Amino acid sequence: MIKIRERNGQEEIVGFVIIVVIVAVVLSVVLGVYIRQEAPITKAESKDVSQFLDSAMEYTSECTNGIGEYFSVEELIRECYYDSKCNGASSCDMLTRTLQEMIDFNWKIGEDKPFKGYMFNASYSSANKEEILLIKKGLCATEKIGAEHLSPATPGAIISILEICS
DSSP states (O other), rough: HHHHHHHHHHHHHHHHHHHHHHHHEEEEHHHHHHHOHHHHOOEEEEEEHHHHHHHHHHHHEEEEEESEEEEHHHHHHHHTTTTTTEETEEEHHHHHHHHHHHHHSSOOBSSSSSBOOEEEEEEEEEEEEEEEEEEEEEESEEEEEEEEEEEEEETTTEEEEEEEEE
């Protein structure tokens, strides 16, 4: 009777060791998958980008309304949403050119520069979201600094987002 008890104890220990080994293998696989995932893209709010975006919205473009008044970039985004013409050309084309010039001049973008790329997105938001304009340049792989600007556009709003990638 004593020998049977000893065997039961040994079997329980062997079973426990097998369970511990299985759990260790599963945890190793989960940990390996977690470690191999790409680094998440992080976005931080930036006062510099926010101030630049606010100033850019007030910048006077070369686009006129036909009676001699020039549109600000903020107004030009609205005109782009309505698919208006500007000096005989598309207001969206004028907006794209103006924003690219401003961003490229103020934020030195390039592979050998501190900032590797940028993304500007303007969209109209009311009941649902509709993209107005998307401008991308360079690489945005890991870290981003950014800001957004809200402009009223009854009955919704236009949300302009600028992200600078490093």
